Amino acid sequence: MIRDLFPLYQGLTEQDVELGSSNATNLAEEPSYGAKKFFGLLKDLEQPIYSGSRCSKSSAMVKLLHIKSMGHWSKESFTMLLEFLKNELLPSRSMLAESYYEAKKIIKNLSISYDKIDACTNNCMLF
Numbered sequence: 483m484i485r486d487l488f489p490l491y492q493g494l495t496e497q498d499v500e501l502g503s504s505n506a507t508n509l510a511e512e513p514s515y516g517a518k519k520f521f522g523l524l525k526d527l528e529q530p531i532y533s534g535s536r537c538s539k540s541s542a543m544v545k546l547l548h549i550k551s552m553g554h555w556s557k558e559s560f561t562m563l564l565e566f567l568k569n570e571l572l573p574s575r576s577m578l579a580e581s582y583y584e585a586k587k588i589i590k591n592l593s594i595s596y597d598k599i600d601a602c603t604n605n606c607m608l609f
Contacts, residue, residue, distance in 0.1 A: 519591050526588065532576040539577045543588045550582075557582040 513521070526540040550560045561581045568578045579585040 523591050529577060531578055532573045540588060540592075543579060543585045544592070547585055547589065560585075 523540070527538050529539045531537050531539050531542045546560075546564070549555075555563075564579055564581060564585065568576055568580055572578055579588055
């Protein structure tokens with residue numbers, strides 16, 4: 483999914499971009515904002531939620547936020563769940579976010595957010 487968002491950088495490693503290797507044609511200068519964003523996403527996808535975990539930091543946040551959305555949980559209840567998981571169930575050095583705000587920051591670079599628009603008092607649809 484990440485590589486679909488950034489097809490220009492497909493097959494490149496962060497070293498290719500930094501060193502300006504032959505694989506990174508036209509990218510010998512400082513990596514662009516898009517490239518930095520892409521490599522940040524890759525790092526989060528490779529970083530396990532805790533040592534020995536099969537689940538990455540990003541995938542855990544996406545799955546937990548999906549459950550929050552489907553279950554119509556409030557931000558406060560989601561933060562309570564994250565605090566419980568981090569403090570009581572997971573190892574002390576886990577990379578799990580501690581609040582809803584932190585979870586949203588982790589996945590914001592995926593560009594899968596939405597804007598809620600209040601159309602009118604009669605709940606009409608906005609086109």
